Amino acid sequence: MRMKLVTIVVEPVLEPRITAALKSLGATGWTVTEARGTGSRGTRMGEVPGEGRRIETVVSATAAGRILTYISDHYFADFAIIAFVSDVEVLRGEKYGADT
Amino acid sequence: MRMKLVTIVVEPVLEPRITAALKSLGATGWTVTEARGTGSRGTRMGEVPGEGRRIETVVSATAAGRILTYISDHYFADFAIIAFVSDVEVLRGEKYGADT
Amino acid sequence: MRMKLVTIVVEPVLEPRITAALKSLGATGWTVTEARGTGSRGTRMGEVPGEGRRIETVVSATAAGRILTYISDHYFADFAIIAFVSDVEVLRGEKYGADT
Amino acid sequence: MADLIRANLLSPIVLAFALGVVAKLIRSEFTLPKDLYVALSIYLLFAIGLKGGVELSQTPLSTFWLPAVATLAVGVLTPVLSYIALRQLGRFSVADSAGIAAHYGSVSAVTFIAAQEFVASAGTPAEGFLPTLLTLLEAPGIHVALAIGVVQASRARAAAPASEARAAIHSEHAHWSETLRAVLTGRTMVLLVGGLIIGLLIGERGWEPVRPFFEGGFRGALTIFLLEMGLLAAERLGDLRRVGAFLLGFGTLMPLVNGAVGVALGHWAGLSPGGAAVLGTMAASASYIAAPPAVRLALPEANPTYYLTLALGVTFPFNLIVGIPAYHQMALWLAR
Amino acid sequence: MADLIRANLLSPIVLAFALGVVAKLIRSEFTLPKDLYVALSIYLLFAIGLKGGVELSQTPLSTFWLPAVATLAVGVLTPVLSYIALRQLGRFSVADSAGIAAHYGSVSAVTFIAAQEFVASAGTPAEGFLPTLLTLLEAPGIHVALAIGVVQASRARAAAPASEARAAIHSEHAHWSETLRAVLTGRTMVLLVGGLIIGLLIGERGWEPVRPFFEGGFRGALTIFLLEMGLLAAERLGDLRRVGAFLLGFGTLMPLVNGAVGVALGHWAGLSPGGAAVLGTMAASASYIAAPPAVRLALPEANPTYYLTLALGVTFPFNLIVGIPAYHQMALWLAR
Amino acid sequence: MADLIRANLLSPIVLAFALGVVAKLIRSEFTLPKDLYVALSIYLLFAIGLKGGVELSQTPLSTFWLPAVATLAVGVLTPVLSYIALRQLGRFSVADSAGIAAHYGSVSAVTFIAAQEFVASAGTPAEGFLPTLLTLLEAPGIHVALAIGVVQASRARAAAPASEARAAIHSEHAHWSETLRAVLTGRTMVLLVGGLIIGLLIGERGWEPVRPFFEGGFRGALTIFLLEMGLLAAERLGDLRRVGAFLLGFGTLMPLVNGAVGVALGHWAGLSPGGAAVLGTMAASASYIAAPPAVRLALPEANPTYYLTLALGVTFPFNLIVGIPAYHQMALWLAR
Numbered sequence A, B, C: 001m002r003m004k005l006v007t008i009v010v011e012p013v014l015e016p017r018i019t020a021a022l023k024s025l026g027a028t029g030w031t032v033t034e035a036r037g038t039g040s041r042g043t044r045m046g047e048v049p050g051e052g053r054r055i056e057t058v059v060s061a062t063a064a065g066r067i068l069t070y071i072s073d074h075y076f077a078d079f080a081i082i083a084f085v086s087d088v089e090v091l092r093g094e095k096y097g098a099d100t
Numbered sequence D, E, F: 001m002a003d004l005i006r007a008n009l010l011s012p013i014v015l016a017f018a019l020g021v022v023a024k025l026i027r028s029e030f031t032l033p034k035d036l037y038v039a040l041s042i043y044l045l046f047a048i049g050l051k052g053g054v055e056l057s058q059t060p061l062s063t064f065w066l067p068a069v070a071t072l073a074v075g076v077l078t079p080v081l082s083y084i085a086l087r088q089l090g091r092f093s094v095a096d097s098a099g100i101a102a103h104y105g106s107v108s109a110v111t112f113i114a115a116q117e118f119v120a121s122a123g124t125p126a127e128g129f130l131p132t133l134l135t136l137l138e139a140p141g142i143h144v145a146l147a148i149g150v151v152q153a154s155r156a157r158a159a160a161p162a163s164e165a166r167a168a169i170h171s172e173h174a175h176w177s178e179t180l181r182a183v184l185t186g187r188t189m190v191l192l193v194g195g196l197i198i199g200l201l202i203g204e205r206g207w208e209p210v211r212p213f214f215e216g217g218f219r220g221a222l223t224i225f226l227l228e229m230g231l232l233a234a235e236r237l238g239d240l241r242r243v244g245a246f247l248l249g250f251g252t253l254m255p256l257v258n259g260a261v262g263v264a265l266g267h268w269a270g271l272s273p274g275g276a277a278v279l280g281t282m283a284a285s286a287s288y289i290a291a292p293p294a295v296r297l298a299l300p301e302a303n304p305t306y307y308l309t310l311a312l313g314v315t316f317p318f319n320l321i322v323g324i325p326a327y328h329q330m331a332l333w334l335a336r
């Protein structure tokens, strides 16, 4: 089933807030990896410079839209963050809240 | 060349089995990162809660199909696992077993 | 906005060179994760076997082309490396150097 | 005995464990880095292996073979007893019963260490070859339980369509040897057996220069390790409800039964009270390092919430706080 | 005093810090693995907690309550003084002023440790209960400063469209308790408070067996930790220009003011010169572990470059090299 | 000597290395976490740096300069000898010959440590300034070999199309300084040179408090590190076939030649037998930390399977087991 993969890279301090938000915006799960990054704010994301979290979640197109809006409303102004969306094919789409 | 990127997130205990299977199903390589995750089975993937493996492999469309079938037949019932597929463009596609 | 996501997996020794090149080829940022991998050169990427870096960057289609060319010209012959490109949707595309 | 229990409750390792539990209960973000957890467990396992080997180099073989037989008997009896309790009394599925039994048939190295520290500080230290017994008990219990599970499960499938059953049996065979090898070559075995052999070869003289590192730092490192164990155990507390009353009872009573078996066999084999108490603790403890991946691979339909919650969230703290003093008391009674 | 300063400059920890700075300046790729950094900080915090607890078990409560009051006074005075300096003299925004003030109101555990080592090697060791004071100072300063920031900011927003303001206040309330809990349950507090309680319970007797690990290794581990601190501080040097002359002055003069306040209050509370010097150092130091995430969440519009660069790149090295001997000297003067 | 060889074979570090090899051969999943490996190597390097510095502070310069000259001579002779053997006798490509020669021209710090332990336990400890010589040998050999490689390669390209050649030379220049800087500022150099300078500055008095950490734990940490070295070396064993008979011979005979050169030069420079044996070991050893990335970047067409397998899978174990006692014996002969 065609779904969306939303990938968010963000300062570690926001991880709990963002995963809590993902849940309430319709994500049924997510995967987090430790990452380092460089962007417009330089290489500083955490206590140890450059440290960050890469969060990815497979969701329906509508949930993906909600997530992007949430991220841009709450975090674009003040935080080191990027979010991007791609198309993925997944089995058992209903498990991940596929649009019907 | 247009290929498929198959991403699998799974409990650590399955990593050796799955990479062995990838090989026999036509993957010529793969990349593994350590990940944490939350899904329908909560946050427990390994000895240390939440620990998991994110395996990604660039393969031909037919190999991608075989891999998804293999995963869903063997692991969907009993294991914490997700697998999704996206389209990627890669140079030297033949190196990764591109369909001809 | 529609952009490209370029993902490069490479031996650790090349990370500084490649991120420097990314910058000069038009990338405004990138995210790096530690990875292990297996490919045509076996599982040896670093001091500790199998160790590698997974670098991903959201860029314009033209920058993506430049990056792939650079990678294949400089590293395909002698290094353990893979690079692939997928389509992503991103907010604030101009921030990441979107084609206009 | 009240004194010993109080002393146990106020030992750094029990308090560090409690701190870990409390930290999780107040929802602290505090965790030990995963690599630190692994590094500490490597250090602790290698240290007891080495030290056990050095002491084994001074043990006449004659004093050692009866305890070894007792240990192997523990390795057969405890998983069978556990399986019967779960399947007959608890009416659990074959897979769940066997999966849990595999954990109780094997042994938790940290519980072992805590018992060694306890009997030593009680003035009745265990024999120096106990770490050797530990390595003997790691694997058999897991395999006895898994064998029961796989055999019973294929019996059940005899009624199922033939081709399916064949496929299942085929893949079971393939995985069986994989599982066996994984346990025998796992971290715990490499470090314990390897440490033992090295200790045996280097003897007292070779031990001296590495002693400050492996002995001087041991108790402190153990303290930090138990802090992490507290975090891990508390992580399981949320699942206690899902586990149900029967399993909670099992997680506290089964250790007492298995522990009594271990103490009695140890006494029979001529172990000192300290040694019998440690063997009892080994019998009573539930593995949470070697057993979980083995069960996950060999019996995937067994519910991991059951065995992980029991081993880490119930039986480990139970033994640490109540069980070890109890097995010690049993051993003292028998020795009178 | 010249002697002490020279001795300080030639101490392993200051030299290790300098090595870290130099390594970064010559653009070495050398870094400590992140998990090693975290492991060392866990070790150091737990060790001072434990040791502090053991010593606290021998402290009569009567000698302790005045210094505790002095510490809480430091926790209120230093963030307020810092806020006023930044807002009134420096004309910084409310968020930036409050964000920086939160760092100076809290305390840097490593600076604390360095001060303890300094006064001990100067022959004027601090009282054994100083680590307890450390735990008292961790949180209040952060909350005083954040409270100022949030209240002032919502006043400013009174003029803004009503609905926006309401939304902002609503979300502030939600986040406030989150921030408070995060600081009180963070790594530093769990290890320090937990260590103190464990140390208190185990006393001298329980401390003995873990002492080689927690005391014998302490200074060496601290040396490696300061190597990493040097790398982290030097990482910030590139931002010194962005921070501006006022903040550079603030990062060196404010510690002297806060340090004097701390020394004076410590003296008033009856601390020995060593103890007063350490309390002064606590007052003078700027937190770079607990404060940054709290400020990031509670005052996201405050510029992290300011507070991180100041705390790590300016005030930490300043205190390490100049501040600690100075507060010690102040304490000696007062004690005459 | 048979005694010493047996003692060497039964030393904890050789046995731990063997355990690592065996673990890999039985296809154990056991590995050390990468961060533990890095942490241990930081600890070991910093410890020998510090200790070397402290001892250097008691060395008159006059006893030191001849050995320093001998070391630099080793740094020029061994890569040249190695290059000639590979290119003339082995008929390897310029890049492969120079790449391998760079590894043999530089030095393996762990082999150095093993040699120090060996000569000390043989009752002929090396001079305290040997760690200083170690830092002198790290870089030159790599650069001599890479220079040969790059010069020879561009000569070869003189025939190639002009534009290509120019581009190649251009990029070589850019990368050359990058490589040089990378070696001089790498982990090994920062910790060794930094440790030396700190040790020199703090002297005996400053060393005392950090000694339990850096000296007491040294041999134990080394044991665990060699366990990991065994795993890494065994990882390479599968490639032995790919490497071919010539290189296998090279990996065992070249160390003997280079080792003899080192011992002789050490003797000439007035080193004690222990010191000459350690210098011989340094000459004989092949770098596997500093050299590989330098060669990878400067000579990408050199085959990493060759140099990694030789340095880690052949020469390191050879020196550990056979070489060190042999160089020690040579030094004793010369000293007679």
Ligand SMILES: Nc1ncnc2c1ncn2[C@@H]1O[C@H](COP(=O)(O)O)[C@@H](O)[C@H]1O
Binding pocket: A009, A010, A036, A037, A038, A039, A040, A041, A042, A043, A045, A052, A079, A080, A081, A082, C027, C028, C029, C030, C031, C032, C056, C057, C058, C059, C096
């Ligand atoms: N173009 C990009 N491609 C991939 N990751 C990026 C990109 N730009 C920023 N990032 C990631 O997002 C984080 C925050 O970016 P910024 O807010 O621009 O500083 C960086 O630390 C990177 O990890």
Ligand SMILES: Nc1ncnc2c1ncn2[C@@H]1O[C@H](COP(=O)(O)O)[C@@H](O)[C@H]1O
Binding pocket: A027, A028, A029, A030, A031, A032, A056, A057, A058, A059, A096, B009, B010, B036, B037, B038, B039, B040, B041, B042, B043, B045, B052, B079, B080, B081, B082
């Ligand atoms: N919707 C999702 N998006 C991304 N990763 C997921 C998602 N659902 C599950 N996962 C990952 O797959 C693992 C197993 O999921 P589950 O089997 O649902 O417990 C989780 O631990 C996550 O790492």
Ligand SMILES: Nc1ncnc2c1ncn2[C@@H]1O[C@H](COP(=O)(O)O)[C@@H](O)[C@H]1O
Binding pocket: B027, B028, B029, B030, B031, B032, B056, B057, B058, B059, B096, C009, C010, C036, C037, C038, C039, C040, C041, C042, C043, C045, C052, C079, C080, C081, C082
């Ligand atoms: N088909 C593939 N899919 C995903 N990653 C790959 C693939 N092939 C190679 N890689 C990654 O690229 C690295 C270098 O590959 P190679 O140059 O083929 O040895 C490997 O270590 C893997 O991390």
Ligand code: NA
Binding pocket: D078, D103, D104, D105, D106, D107, D108, D258, D282, D283, D284, D285, D286, D287
């Ligand atoms: Na058991």
Ligand code: NA
Binding pocket: E078, E103, E104, E105, E106, E107, E108, E258, E282, E283, E284, E285, E286, E287
């Ligand atoms: Na302060």
Ligand code: NA
Binding pocket: F078, F103, F104, F105, F106, F107, F108, F258, F282, F283, F284, F285, F286, F287
């Ligand atoms: Na050499």
